Amino acid sequence: MTDLQFEHKFVEGDPSAPVLLLLHGTGGGPDDLVGLAGELNPKATLLAPAGPVSEHGAARWFRRLREGVFDTQDVIFRANQLADFVLEARQLYDLGDRRLVAVGFSNGANIAAATTLLRPDAVTEAILFAAMSPVPEPPERELRRTRVFLSNGERDPMAPLASTEQYVDFLRERSAEVTEHRHAGGHQITLEGLAAAKAWLVV
Secondary structure, three states: OOOOOOOOOEOOOOOOOEEEEOOOOOOOOOOOOOOHHHHHHHOEEEEEOOOOOEOOEEEOOOOOEEOOOOOOHHHHHHHHHHHHHHHHHHHHOOOOOEEEEEEEEEEHHHHHHHHHOOOOOOOOOEEEEHHHHOOOOOOOOOOOEEEEEEEEEEOOOOOOOHHHHHHHEEEEOOOEEEEEEOOOOOOOOOHHHHHHHHHHHOO
């Protein structure tokens, strides 16, 4: 049906509501965050691609060398690939200049985090659950139009807070607006985090 480079799900919503770019975690797929999106904004248009990288059969957004250690060059390549997909989808689905917000969990949050740093022409807003710093030396560019919400667990062994804070520092050094939410749990999306993200989205 389409010529876009990623397999994806597209659900048209109310044109006055945001477009939510749904980015699943490792081993997931385009349907994984549809229910979450419905909680964030039931009127939103949904654009949900599938991660293009396979790790022992599990879909991911980029390669990793081992748990918690990313293949930086692949992160950069895949972030640009995702950004190009977003720009192409805007044209294909006649989205114009409608507000688009990336919503990601874990590996999906990390690719969204990378895209906010590397391709602000495509993604300027993101809701990130269990994200960490995606690239060690992002380019120096002003991100004054960028807004990011992060929800992280204080006991998350897969997304250590030190790494998350590095990403926050990168954003703030580049003049982005950052909202942080913390919960006492681990690598998960909590009801409190979801409520905070929903409130952030309507601002």
